[in-house]
Amino acid sequence: MTATALARTAARAAALAGTLPAAAVDAVLRAALIEDAPYGDITSQTLIPAEARATAVLAARGPGVFSGGEVFAAAMKLADPAAAVELLVADGEAFDAGTALARVTGNARGVLLAERAALNLVQRMSAIATRTAEFVALVAGTHARITDTRKTTPGLRVLERYAVRCGGGANHRFSLSDAVLAKDNHLAVLTGGDPARLTTVLREAKARLGHTTHFEVEVDSMDQIEPVLAAGVDTIMLDNFSLIQLADGVELVGGRARVEASGNVNLATVAGIAATGVDVISVGALTHSVTALDLGLDVELEPGTP
Structure with a gap:
Protein backbone atom coordinates (compact mmCIF):
# COMPACT_ATOMS: atom_id res chain seq x y z
CA MET A 1 0.00 0.00 0.00
CA THR A 2 1.43 3.41 -0.96
CA ALA A 3 2.19 6.11 1.59
CA THR A 4 -0.38 8.34 -0.15
CA ALA A 5 -3.12 5.71 0.20
CA LEU A 6 -2.20 5.13 3.82
CA ALA A 7 -2.33 8.85 4.56
CA ARG A 8 -5.70 9.24 2.84
CA THR A 9 -7.15 6.31 4.77
CA ALA A 10 -5.60 7.58 8.01
CA ALA A 11 -7.23 10.97 7.63
CA ARG A 12 -10.63 9.29 7.51
CA ALA A 13 -9.69 6.95 10.33
CA ALA A 14 -8.80 9.76 12.71
CA ALA A 15 -12.40 10.96 12.61
CA LEU A 16 -13.77 7.47 13.27
CA ALA A 17 -11.56 6.19 16.05
CA GLY A 18 -13.09 8.00 19.02
CA THR A 19 -11.48 7.39 22.39
CA LEU A 20 -10.53 4.40 24.48
CA PRO A 21 -12.23 3.82 27.86
CA ALA A 22 -9.59 4.71 30.45
CA ALA A 23 -10.82 2.03 32.86
CA ALA A 24 -10.44 -0.69 30.23
CA VAL A 25 -6.92 0.45 29.36
CA ASP A 26 -5.96 0.54 33.04
CA ALA A 27 -7.28 -3.00 33.61
CA VAL A 28 -5.32 -4.39 30.65
CA LEU A 29 -2.12 -2.64 31.68
CA ARG A 30 -2.32 -3.67 35.32
CA ALA A 31 -2.77 -7.29 34.30
CA ALA A 32 0.14 -7.00 31.86
CA LEU A 33 2.49 -5.52 34.46
CA ILE A 34 1.51 -8.10 37.06
CA GLU A 35 2.22 -10.82 34.52
CA ASP A 36 5.57 -9.33 33.48
CA ALA A 37 6.85 -8.24 36.90
CA PRO A 38 4.83 -10.02 39.62
CA TYR A 39 7.47 -9.26 42.26
CA GLY A 40 9.16 -6.27 40.62
CA ASP A 41 11.84 -5.90 37.95
CA ILE A 42 14.86 -7.42 39.68
CA THR A 43 17.17 -6.57 36.76
CA SER A 44 16.53 -2.83 36.99
CA GLN A 45 16.41 -2.94 40.77
CA THR A 46 19.85 -4.54 40.74
CA LEU A 47 21.51 -2.49 38.02
CA ILE A 48 19.75 0.90 37.80
CA PRO A 49 20.00 3.48 40.63
CA ALA A 50 16.57 4.29 42.08
CA GLU A 51 16.95 8.00 41.33
CA ALA A 52 18.18 7.58 37.73
CA ARG A 53 16.13 9.30 35.05
CA ALA A 54 15.80 8.42 31.37
CA THR A 55 14.32 9.66 28.12
CA ALA A 56 12.92 7.11 25.67
CA VAL A 57 11.62 7.53 22.12
CA LEU A 58 9.07 5.20 20.57
CA ALA A 59 10.28 4.92 16.97
CA ALA A 60 8.96 3.20 13.84
CA ARG A 61 11.20 0.68 12.09
CA GLY A 62 8.81 0.56 9.13
CA PRO A 63 5.74 2.36 7.72
CA GLY A 64 2.23 1.96 9.10
CA VAL A 65 -0.77 3.54 10.79
CA PHE A 66 -0.43 4.41 14.46
CA SER A 67 -2.75 3.15 17.17
CA GLY A 68 -2.29 3.01 20.92
CA GLY A 69 -0.82 6.33 21.90
CA GLU A 70 -3.06 6.51 24.95
CA VAL A 71 -2.04 2.98 25.88
CA PHE A 72 1.65 3.83 25.64
CA ALA A 73 1.20 6.92 27.80
CA ALA A 74 -0.92 5.09 30.37
CA ALA A 75 1.62 2.27 30.65
CA MET A 76 4.43 4.71 31.37
CA PRO A 81 3.00 8.56 37.78
CA ALA A 82 5.38 11.50 37.38
CA ALA A 83 6.50 10.48 33.88
CA ALA A 84 6.06 13.08 31.12
CA VAL A 85 4.76 11.57 27.88
CA GLU A 86 4.57 13.44 24.57
CA LEU A 87 2.61 11.81 21.74
CA LEU A 88 4.21 12.94 18.47
CA VAL A 89 1.85 11.11 16.09
CA ALA A 90 -1.91 10.87 16.54
CA ASP A 91 -3.82 7.60 16.51
CA GLY A 92 -5.05 6.93 12.98
CA GLU A 93 -2.15 8.84 11.42
CA ALA A 94 0.12 7.21 8.83
CA PHE A 95 3.89 7.22 9.44
CA ASP A 96 7.09 6.24 7.65
CA ALA A 97 10.08 4.24 8.83
CA GLY A 98 12.19 6.26 11.24
CA THR A 99 9.30 8.38 12.52
CA ALA A 100 9.39 9.26 16.22
CA LEU A 101 5.93 8.35 17.50
CA ALA A 102 6.16 9.28 21.19
CA ARG A 103 8.66 10.44 23.79
CA VAL A 104 8.71 9.74 27.52
CA THR A 105 10.86 11.21 30.25
CA GLY A 106 10.79 9.81 33.74
CA ASN A 107 12.29 7.47 36.28
CA ALA A 108 14.56 5.03 34.44
CA ARG A 109 13.28 2.01 36.36
CA GLY A 110 9.71 3.01 35.54
CA VAL A 111 10.43 3.35 31.81
CA LEU A 112 12.12 -0.06 31.74
CA LEU A 113 9.32 -1.65 33.75
CA ALA A 114 6.65 -0.46 31.33
CA GLU A 115 8.68 -0.94 28.15
CA ARG A 116 7.65 -4.46 27.13
CA ALA A 117 3.95 -4.21 27.99
CA ALA A 118 3.69 -0.86 26.20
CA LEU A 119 5.53 -2.12 23.12
CA ASN A 120 3.61 -5.39 22.89
CA LEU A 121 0.26 -3.61 22.92
CA VAL A 122 1.14 -0.67 20.67
CA GLN A 123 2.90 -2.91 18.13
CA ARG A 124 -0.19 -5.11 17.88
CA MET A 125 -2.64 -2.22 17.79
CA SER A 126 -0.66 -0.43 15.09
CA ALA A 127 -0.44 -3.64 13.06
CA ILE A 128 -4.23 -3.98 13.19
CA ALA A 129 -4.72 -0.33 12.22
CA THR A 130 -2.28 -0.73 9.33
CA ARG A 131 -3.89 -3.92 8.02
CA THR A 132 -7.36 -2.40 8.32
CA ALA A 133 -6.24 0.67 6.37
CA GLU A 134 -5.04 -1.60 3.57
CA PHE A 135 -8.45 -3.26 3.33
CA VAL A 136 -10.29 0.07 3.51
CA ALA A 137 -8.18 1.55 0.71
CA LEU A 138 -8.99 -1.40 -1.54
CA VAL A 139 -12.77 -0.83 -1.28
CA ALA A 140 -12.59 2.94 -1.84
CA GLY A 141 -15.23 4.10 -4.29
CA THR A 142 -17.76 1.47 -3.20
CA HIS A 143 -20.23 1.76 -0.35
CA ALA A 144 -18.93 -1.39 1.35
CA ARG A 145 -17.86 -1.00 4.96
CA ILE A 146 -14.95 -3.06 6.34
CA THR A 147 -15.70 -4.49 9.79
CA ASP A 148 -13.95 -6.71 12.28
CA THR A 149 -15.25 -9.89 13.94
CA ARG A 150 -15.10 -11.47 17.41
CA LYS A 151 -11.84 -13.21 16.44
CA THR A 152 -9.89 -11.06 18.88
CA THR A 153 -7.29 -11.80 21.56
CA PRO A 154 -9.11 -12.68 24.81
CA GLY A 155 -8.89 -9.71 27.16
CA LEU A 156 -7.74 -7.29 24.45
CA ARG A 157 -10.93 -6.87 22.42
CA VAL A 158 -11.51 -3.25 23.43
CA LEU A 159 -7.98 -2.31 22.31
CA GLU A 160 -8.09 -4.32 19.09
CA ARG A 161 -11.53 -3.01 18.13
CA TYR A 162 -10.27 0.54 18.70
CA ALA A 163 -7.27 -0.19 16.46
CA VAL A 164 -9.65 -1.27 13.69
CA ARG A 165 -11.34 2.12 13.91
CA CYS A 166 -7.94 3.81 13.79
CA GLY A 167 -7.42 2.08 10.45
CA GLY A 168 -10.71 3.38 9.07
CA GLY A 169 -12.74 0.23 9.67
CA ALA A 170 -15.89 -0.27 11.70
CA ASN A 171 -16.82 -2.63 14.51
CA HIS A 172 -19.22 -5.54 14.29
CA ARG A 173 -21.14 -6.54 17.45
CA PHE A 174 -18.80 -6.21 20.42
CA SER A 175 -20.00 -9.34 22.21
CA LEU A 176 -22.63 -12.05 22.24
CA SER A 177 -24.78 -9.75 24.38
CA ASP A 178 -25.07 -6.97 21.81
CA ALA A 179 -27.09 -8.35 18.91
CA VAL A 180 -28.67 -11.51 17.54
CA LEU A 181 -26.56 -13.26 14.91
CA ALA A 182 -28.10 -16.60 13.97
CA LYS A 183 -25.57 -18.87 12.25
CA ASP A 184 -25.92 -22.28 10.63
CA ASN A 185 -25.75 -24.20 13.90
CA HIS A 186 -28.43 -22.02 15.46
CA LEU A 187 -30.68 -22.53 12.45
CA ALA A 188 -30.15 -26.29 12.47
CA VAL A 189 -31.28 -26.46 16.10
CA LEU A 190 -34.20 -24.09 15.51
CA THR A 191 -35.63 -25.81 12.44
CA GLY A 192 -34.83 -29.39 13.36
CA GLY A 193 -33.47 -29.79 9.84
CA ASP A 194 -36.74 -28.70 8.22
CA PRO A 195 -36.01 -25.64 6.00
CA ALA A 196 -39.73 -25.01 5.58
CA ARG A 197 -39.84 -23.85 9.21
CA LEU A 198 -37.13 -21.21 8.75
CA THR A 199 -39.36 -18.15 8.31
CA THR A 200 -41.69 -19.12 11.15
CA VAL A 201 -38.99 -19.78 13.75
CA LEU A 202 -37.07 -16.61 12.86
CA ARG A 203 -40.21 -14.47 12.96
CA GLU A 204 -41.13 -15.90 16.37
CA ALA A 205 -37.62 -15.25 17.66
CA LYS A 206 -37.65 -11.67 16.39
CA ALA A 207 -40.98 -11.04 18.09
CA ARG A 208 -39.36 -11.84 21.46
CA LEU A 209 -36.70 -9.15 21.02
CA GLY A 210 -36.82 -5.53 22.02
CA HIS A 211 -37.35 -3.14 19.13
CA THR A 212 -33.80 -1.78 19.36
CA THR A 213 -32.03 -5.15 19.10
CA HIS A 214 -30.39 -5.84 15.76
CA PHE A 215 -31.24 -9.19 14.16
CA GLU A 216 -28.82 -10.74 11.67
CA VAL A 217 -28.98 -14.17 10.04
CA GLU A 218 -26.24 -16.06 8.20
CA VAL A 219 -27.13 -18.04 5.10
CA ASP A 220 -24.95 -20.37 3.05
CA SER A 221 -27.18 -20.89 0.01
CA MET A 222 -29.33 -18.77 -2.27
CA ASP A 223 -32.50 -20.69 -1.43
CA GLN A 224 -32.32 -19.53 2.20
CA ILE A 225 -32.43 -15.83 1.32
CA GLU A 226 -36.17 -15.41 0.69
CA PRO A 227 -37.30 -17.38 3.78
CA VAL A 228 -34.92 -15.33 5.96
CA LEU A 229 -36.02 -12.01 4.45
CA ALA A 230 -39.66 -12.97 5.01
CA ALA A 231 -38.95 -13.00 8.74
CA GLY A 232 -38.06 -9.29 8.65
CA VAL A 233 -34.40 -9.52 9.66
CA ASP A 234 -32.17 -6.44 9.67
CA THR A 235 -29.05 -7.92 8.09
CA ILE A 236 -28.45 -11.05 6.04
CA MET A 237 -24.94 -12.49 5.96
CA LEU A 238 -23.91 -14.29 2.77
CA ASP A 239 -21.30 -16.75 3.97
CA ASN A 240 -18.64 -18.07 1.59
CA PHE A 241 -20.59 -17.07 -1.52
CA SER A 242 -18.77 -16.76 -4.84
CA LEU A 243 -18.60 -13.33 -6.46
CA ILE A 244 -21.38 -14.26 -8.87
CA GLN A 245 -23.52 -15.53 -6.00
CA LEU A 246 -22.84 -12.37 -3.97
CA ALA A 247 -23.97 -10.16 -6.84
CA ASP A 248 -27.07 -12.32 -7.35
CA GLY A 249 -27.75 -12.26 -3.62
CA VAL A 250 -27.53 -8.46 -3.45
CA GLU A 251 -29.96 -8.22 -6.36
CA LEU A 252 -32.35 -10.70 -4.74
CA VAL A 253 -32.31 -8.88 -1.39
CA GLY A 254 -33.06 -5.68 -3.27
CA GLY A 255 -32.59 -3.35 -0.32
CA ARG A 256 -34.95 -5.26 1.98
CA ALA A 257 -32.08 -5.84 4.44
CA ARG A 258 -28.44 -4.90 4.84
CA VAL A 259 -26.17 -7.41 3.08
CA GLU A 260 -22.96 -8.62 4.70
CA ALA A 261 -20.30 -10.73 2.98
CA SER A 262 -18.21 -13.09 5.07
CA GLY A 263 -15.67 -15.80 4.34
CA ASN A 264 -12.70 -15.96 1.94
CA VAL A 265 -11.96 -12.27 2.47
CA ASN A 266 -8.35 -11.21 2.01
CA LEU A 267 -6.40 -8.41 0.35
CA ALA A 268 -6.59 -10.19 -3.01
CA THR A 269 -10.36 -10.74 -2.94
CA VAL A 270 -11.84 -7.80 -1.04
CA ALA A 271 -12.10 -5.37 -3.98
CA GLY A 272 -14.06 -7.90 -6.01
CA ILE A 273 -16.35 -8.60 -3.08
CA ALA A 274 -17.02 -4.89 -2.57
CA ALA A 275 -17.84 -4.49 -6.28
CA THR A 276 -20.78 -6.90 -5.93
CA GLY A 277 -22.69 -4.21 -4.02
CA VAL A 278 -22.63 -5.66 -0.51
CA ASP A 279 -23.00 -3.22 2.38
CA VAL A 280 -20.62 -4.83 4.89
CA ILE A 281 -17.53 -7.02 4.55
CA SER A 282 -16.48 -8.68 7.80
CA VAL A 283 -12.80 -9.63 8.00
CA GLY A 284 -11.49 -11.87 10.77
CA ALA A 285 -7.94 -11.35 9.53
CA LEU A 286 -7.96 -7.76 10.79
CA THR A 287 -7.37 -9.05 14.30
CA HIS A 288 -6.71 -12.79 14.39
CA SER A 289 -3.62 -13.11 12.20
CA VAL A 290 -1.74 -9.81 12.07
CA THR A 291 2.00 -9.67 12.71
CA ALA A 292 3.14 -7.06 15.20
CA LEU A 293 4.46 -3.89 13.61
CA ASP A 294 8.16 -3.27 14.16
CA LEU A 295 8.39 -0.44 16.71
CA GLY A 296 11.25 0.14 19.10
CA LEU A 297 11.88 2.06 22.30
CA ASP A 298 15.28 3.75 22.38
CA VAL A 299 16.20 4.57 26.00
CA GLU A 300 18.93 6.94 27.14
CA LEU A 301 19.88 8.04 30.65
CA GLU A 302 19.56 11.78 31.17
CA PRO A 303 22.89 13.62 31.51
CA GLY A 304 24.02 13.96 35.10
CA THR A 305 22.05 11.00 36.42
CA PRO A 306 23.95 8.38 38.42
Missing part, protein backbone atom coordinates in the same frame (compact mmCIF):
# COMPACT_ATOMS: atom_id res chain seq x y z
CA LYS A 77 2.37 6.65 33.91
CA LEU A 78 1.27 3.45 35.64
CA ALA A 79 4.92 2.55 36.19
CA ASP A 80 5.88 6.15 37.06
Whole structure:
Protein backbone atom coordinates (compact mmCIF):
# COMPACT_ATOMS: atom_id res chain seq x y z
CA MET A 1 0.00 0.00 0.00
CA THR A 2 1.43 3.41 -0.96
CA ALA A 3 2.19 6.11 1.59
CA THR A 4 -0.38 8.34 -0.15
CA ALA A 5 -3.12 5.71 0.20
CA LEU A 6 -2.20 5.13 3.82
CA ALA A 7 -2.33 8.85 4.56
CA ARG A 8 -5.70 9.24 2.84
CA THR A 9 -7.15 6.31 4.77
CA ALA A 10 -5.60 7.58 8.01
CA ALA A 11 -7.23 10.97 7.63
CA ARG A 12 -10.63 9.29 7.51
CA ALA A 13 -9.69 6.95 10.33
CA ALA A 14 -8.80 9.76 12.71
CA ALA A 15 -12.40 10.96 12.61
CA LEU A 16 -13.77 7.47 13.27
CA ALA A 17 -11.56 6.19 16.05
CA GLY A 18 -13.09 8.00 19.02
CA THR A 19 -11.48 7.39 22.39
CA LEU A 20 -10.53 4.40 24.48
CA PRO A 21 -12.23 3.82 27.86
CA ALA A 22 -9.59 4.71 30.45
CA ALA A 23 -10.82 2.03 32.86
CA ALA A 24 -10.44 -0.69 30.23
CA VAL A 25 -6.92 0.45 29.36
CA ASP A 26 -5.96 0.54 33.04
CA ALA A 27 -7.28 -3.00 33.61
CA VAL A 28 -5.32 -4.39 30.65
CA LEU A 29 -2.12 -2.64 31.68
CA ARG A 30 -2.32 -3.67 35.32
CA ALA A 31 -2.77 -7.29 34.30
CA ALA A 32 0.14 -7.00 31.86
CA LEU A 33 2.49 -5.52 34.46
CA ILE A 34 1.51 -8.10 37.06
CA GLU A 35 2.22 -10.82 34.52
CA ASP A 36 5.57 -9.33 33.48
CA ALA A 37 6.85 -8.24 36.90
CA PRO A 38 4.83 -10.02 39.62
CA TYR A 39 7.47 -9.26 42.26
CA GLY A 40 9.16 -6.27 40.62
CA ASP A 41 11.84 -5.90 37.95
CA ILE A 42 14.86 -7.42 39.68
CA THR A 43 17.17 -6.57 36.76
CA SER A 44 16.53 -2.83 36.99
CA GLN A 45 16.41 -2.94 40.77
CA THR A 46 19.85 -4.54 40.74
CA LEU A 47 21.51 -2.49 38.02
CA ILE A 48 19.75 0.90 37.80
CA PRO A 49 20.00 3.48 40.63
CA ALA A 50 16.57 4.29 42.08
CA GLU A 51 16.95 8.00 41.33
CA ALA A 52 18.18 7.58 37.73
CA ARG A 53 16.13 9.30 35.05
CA ALA A 54 15.80 8.42 31.37
CA THR A 55 14.32 9.66 28.12
CA ALA A 56 12.92 7.11 25.67
CA VAL A 57 11.62 7.53 22.12
CA LEU A 58 9.07 5.20 20.57
CA ALA A 59 10.28 4.92 16.97
CA ALA A 60 8.96 3.20 13.84
CA ARG A 61 11.20 0.68 12.09
CA GLY A 62 8.81 0.56 9.13
CA PRO A 63 5.74 2.36 7.72
CA GLY A 64 2.23 1.96 9.10
CA VAL A 65 -0.77 3.54 10.79
CA PHE A 66 -0.43 4.41 14.46
CA SER A 67 -2.75 3.15 17.17
CA GLY A 68 -2.29 3.01 20.92
CA GLY A 69 -0.82 6.33 21.90
CA GLU A 70 -3.06 6.51 24.95
CA VAL A 71 -2.04 2.98 25.88
CA PHE A 72 1.65 3.83 25.64
CA ALA A 73 1.20 6.92 27.80
CA ALA A 74 -0.92 5.09 30.37
CA ALA A 75 1.62 2.27 30.65
CA MET A 76 4.43 4.71 31.37
CA LYS A 77 2.37 6.65 33.91
CA LEU A 78 1.27 3.45 35.64
CA ALA A 79 4.92 2.55 36.19
CA ASP A 80 5.88 6.15 37.06
CA PRO A 81 3.00 8.56 37.78
CA ALA A 82 5.38 11.50 37.38
CA ALA A 83 6.50 10.48 33.88
CA ALA A 84 6.06 13.08 31.12
CA VAL A 85 4.76 11.57 27.88
CA GLU A 86 4.57 13.44 24.57
CA LEU A 87 2.61 11.81 21.74
CA LEU A 88 4.21 12.94 18.47
CA VAL A 89 1.85 11.11 16.09
CA ALA A 90 -1.91 10.87 16.54
CA ASP A 91 -3.82 7.60 16.51
CA GLY A 92 -5.05 6.93 12.98
CA GLU A 93 -2.15 8.84 11.42
CA ALA A 94 0.12 7.21 8.83
CA PHE A 95 3.89 7.22 9.44
CA ASP A 96 7.09 6.24 7.65
CA ALA A 97 10.08 4.24 8.83
CA GLY A 98 12.19 6.26 11.24
CA THR A 99 9.30 8.38 12.52
CA ALA A 100 9.39 9.26 16.22
CA LEU A 101 5.93 8.35 17.50
CA ALA A 102 6.16 9.28 21.19
CA ARG A 103 8.66 10.44 23.79
CA VAL A 104 8.71 9.74 27.52
CA THR A 105 10.86 11.21 30.25
CA GLY A 106 10.79 9.81 33.74
CA ASN A 107 12.29 7.47 36.28
CA ALA A 108 14.56 5.03 34.44
CA ARG A 109 13.28 2.01 36.36
CA GLY A 110 9.71 3.01 35.54
CA VAL A 111 10.43 3.35 31.81
CA LEU A 112 12.12 -0.06 31.74
CA LEU A 113 9.32 -1.65 33.75
CA ALA A 114 6.65 -0.46 31.33
CA GLU A 115 8.68 -0.94 28.15
CA ARG A 116 7.65 -4.46 27.13
CA ALA A 117 3.95 -4.21 27.99
CA ALA A 118 3.69 -0.86 26.20
CA LEU A 119 5.53 -2.12 23.12
CA ASN A 120 3.61 -5.39 22.89
CA LEU A 121 0.26 -3.61 22.92
CA VAL A 122 1.14 -0.67 20.67
CA GLN A 123 2.90 -2.91 18.13
CA ARG A 124 -0.19 -5.11 17.88
CA MET A 125 -2.64 -2.22 17.79
CA SER A 126 -0.66 -0.43 15.09
CA ALA A 127 -0.44 -3.64 13.06
CA ILE A 128 -4.23 -3.98 13.19
CA ALA A 129 -4.72 -0.33 12.22
CA THR A 130 -2.28 -0.73 9.33
CA ARG A 131 -3.89 -3.92 8.02
CA THR A 132 -7.36 -2.40 8.32
CA ALA A 133 -6.24 0.67 6.37
CA GLU A 134 -5.04 -1.60 3.57
CA PHE A 135 -8.45 -3.26 3.33
CA VAL A 136 -10.29 0.07 3.51
CA ALA A 137 -8.18 1.55 0.71
CA LEU A 138 -8.99 -1.40 -1.54
CA VAL A 139 -12.77 -0.83 -1.28
CA ALA A 140 -12.59 2.94 -1.84
CA GLY A 141 -15.23 4.10 -4.29
CA THR A 142 -17.76 1.47 -3.20
CA HIS A 143 -20.23 1.76 -0.35
CA ALA A 144 -18.93 -1.39 1.35
CA ARG A 145 -17.86 -1.00 4.96
CA ILE A 146 -14.95 -3.06 6.34
CA THR A 147 -15.70 -4.49 9.79
CA ASP A 148 -13.95 -6.71 12.28
CA THR A 149 -15.25 -9.89 13.94
CA ARG A 150 -15.10 -11.47 17.41
CA LYS A 151 -11.84 -13.21 16.44
CA THR A 152 -9.89 -11.06 18.88
CA THR A 153 -7.29 -11.80 21.56
CA PRO A 154 -9.11 -12.68 24.81
CA GLY A 155 -8.89 -9.71 27.16
CA LEU A 156 -7.74 -7.29 24.45
CA ARG A 157 -10.93 -6.87 22.42
CA VAL A 158 -11.51 -3.25 23.43
CA LEU A 159 -7.98 -2.31 22.31
CA GLU A 160 -8.09 -4.32 19.09
CA ARG A 161 -11.53 -3.01 18.13
CA TYR A 162 -10.27 0.54 18.70
CA ALA A 163 -7.27 -0.19 16.46
CA VAL A 164 -9.65 -1.27 13.69
CA ARG A 165 -11.34 2.12 13.91
CA CYS A 166 -7.94 3.81 13.79
CA GLY A 167 -7.42 2.08 10.45
CA GLY A 168 -10.71 3.38 9.07
CA GLY A 169 -12.74 0.23 9.67
CA ALA A 170 -15.89 -0.27 11.70
CA ASN A 171 -16.82 -2.63 14.51
CA HIS A 172 -19.22 -5.54 14.29
CA ARG A 173 -21.14 -6.54 17.45
CA PHE A 174 -18.80 -6.21 20.42
CA SER A 175 -20.00 -9.34 22.21
CA LEU A 176 -22.63 -12.05 22.24
CA SER A 177 -24.78 -9.75 24.38
CA ASP A 178 -25.07 -6.97 21.81
CA ALA A 179 -27.09 -8.35 18.91
CA VAL A 180 -28.67 -11.51 17.54
CA LEU A 181 -26.56 -13.26 14.91
CA ALA A 182 -28.10 -16.60 13.97
CA LYS A 183 -25.57 -18.87 12.25
CA ASP A 184 -25.92 -22.28 10.63
CA ASN A 185 -25.75 -24.20 13.90
CA HIS A 186 -28.43 -22.02 15.46
CA LEU A 187 -30.68 -22.53 12.45
CA ALA A 188 -30.15 -26.29 12.47
CA VAL A 189 -31.28 -26.46 16.10
CA LEU A 190 -34.20 -24.09 15.51
CA THR A 191 -35.63 -25.81 12.44
CA GLY A 192 -34.83 -29.39 13.36
CA GLY A 193 -33.47 -29.79 9.84
CA ASP A 194 -36.74 -28.70 8.22
CA PRO A 195 -36.01 -25.64 6.00
CA ALA A 196 -39.73 -25.01 5.58
CA ARG A 197 -39.84 -23.85 9.21
CA LEU A 198 -37.13 -21.21 8.75
CA THR A 199 -39.36 -18.15 8.31
CA THR A 200 -41.69 -19.12 11.15
CA VAL A 201 -38.99 -19.78 13.75
CA LEU A 202 -37.07 -16.61 12.86
CA ARG A 203 -40.21 -14.47 12.96
CA GLU A 204 -41.13 -15.90 16.37
CA ALA A 205 -37.62 -15.25 17.66
CA LYS A 206 -37.65 -11.67 16.39
CA ALA A 207 -40.98 -11.04 18.09
CA ARG A 208 -39.36 -11.84 21.46
CA LEU A 209 -36.70 -9.15 21.02
CA GLY A 210 -36.82 -5.53 22.02
CA HIS A 211 -37.35 -3.14 19.13
CA THR A 212 -33.80 -1.78 19.36
CA THR A 213 -32.03 -5.15 19.10
CA HIS A 214 -30.39 -5.84 15.76
CA PHE A 215 -31.24 -9.19 14.16
CA GLU A 216 -28.82 -10.74 11.67
CA VAL A 217 -28.98 -14.17 10.04
CA GLU A 218 -26.24 -16.06 8.20
CA VAL A 219 -27.13 -18.04 5.10
CA ASP A 220 -24.95 -20.37 3.05
CA SER A 221 -27.18 -20.89 0.01
CA MET A 222 -29.33 -18.77 -2.27
CA ASP A 223 -32.50 -20.69 -1.43
CA GLN A 224 -32.32 -19.53 2.20
CA ILE A 225 -32.43 -15.83 1.32
CA GLU A 226 -36.17 -15.41 0.69
CA PRO A 227 -37.30 -17.38 3.78
CA VAL A 228 -34.92 -15.33 5.96
CA LEU A 229 -36.02 -12.01 4.45
CA ALA A 230 -39.66 -12.97 5.01
CA ALA A 231 -38.95 -13.00 8.74
CA GLY A 232 -38.06 -9.29 8.65
CA VAL A 233 -34.40 -9.52 9.66
CA ASP A 234 -32.17 -6.44 9.67
CA THR A 235 -29.05 -7.92 8.09
CA ILE A 236 -28.45 -11.05 6.04
CA MET A 237 -24.94 -12.49 5.96
CA LEU A 238 -23.91 -14.29 2.77
CA ASP A 239 -21.30 -16.75 3.97
CA ASN A 240 -18.64 -18.07 1.59
CA PHE A 241 -20.59 -17.07 -1.52
CA SER A 242 -18.77 -16.76 -4.84
CA LEU A 243 -18.60 -13.33 -6.46
CA ILE A 244 -21.38 -14.26 -8.87
CA GLN A 245 -23.52 -15.53 -6.00
CA LEU A 246 -22.84 -12.37 -3.97
CA ALA A 247 -23.97 -10.16 -6.84
CA ASP A 248 -27.07 -12.32 -7.35
CA GLY A 249 -27.75 -12.26 -3.62
CA VAL A 250 -27.53 -8.46 -3.45
CA GLU A 251 -29.96 -8.22 -6.36
CA LEU A 252 -32.35 -10.70 -4.74
CA VAL A 253 -32.31 -8.88 -1.39
CA GLY A 254 -33.06 -5.68 -3.27
CA GLY A 255 -32.59 -3.35 -0.32
CA ARG A 256 -34.95 -5.26 1.98
CA ALA A 257 -32.08 -5.84 4.44
CA ARG A 258 -28.44 -4.90 4.84
CA VAL A 259 -26.17 -7.41 3.08
CA GLU A 260 -22.96 -8.62 4.70
CA ALA A 261 -20.30 -10.73 2.98
CA SER A 262 -18.21 -13.09 5.07
CA GLY A 263 -15.67 -15.80 4.34
CA ASN A 264 -12.70 -15.96 1.94
CA VAL A 265 -11.96 -12.27 2.47
CA ASN A 266 -8.35 -11.21 2.01
CA LEU A 267 -6.40 -8.41 0.35
CA ALA A 268 -6.59 -10.19 -3.01
CA THR A 269 -10.36 -10.74 -2.94
CA VAL A 270 -11.84 -7.80 -1.04
CA ALA A 271 -12.10 -5.37 -3.98
CA GLY A 272 -14.06 -7.90 -6.01
CA ILE A 273 -16.35 -8.60 -3.08
CA ALA A 274 -17.02 -4.89 -2.57
CA ALA A 275 -17.84 -4.49 -6.28
CA THR A 276 -20.78 -6.90 -5.93
CA GLY A 277 -22.69 -4.21 -4.02
CA VAL A 278 -22.63 -5.66 -0.51
CA ASP A 279 -23.00 -3.22 2.38
CA VAL A 280 -20.62 -4.83 4.89
CA ILE A 281 -17.53 -7.02 4.55
CA SER A 282 -16.48 -8.68 7.80
CA VAL A 283 -12.80 -9.63 8.00
CA GLY A 284 -11.49 -11.87 10.77
CA ALA A 285 -7.94 -11.35 9.53
CA LEU A 286 -7.96 -7.76 10.79
CA THR A 287 -7.37 -9.05 14.30
CA HIS A 288 -6.71 -12.79 14.39
CA SER A 289 -3.62 -13.11 12.20
CA VAL A 290 -1.74 -9.81 12.07
CA THR A 291 2.00 -9.67 12.71
CA ALA A 292 3.14 -7.06 15.20
CA LEU A 293 4.46 -3.89 13.61
CA ASP A 294 8.16 -3.27 14.16
CA LEU A 295 8.39 -0.44 16.71
CA GLY A 296 11.25 0.14 19.10
CA LEU A 297 11.88 2.06 22.30
CA ASP A 298 15.28 3.75 22.38
CA VAL A 299 16.20 4.57 26.00
CA GLU A 300 18.93 6.94 27.14
CA LEU A 301 19.88 8.04 30.65
CA GLU A 302 19.56 11.78 31.17
CA PRO A 303 22.89 13.62 31.51
CA GLY A 304 24.02 13.96 35.10
CA THR A 305 22.05 11.00 36.42
CA PRO A 306 23.95 8.38 38.42
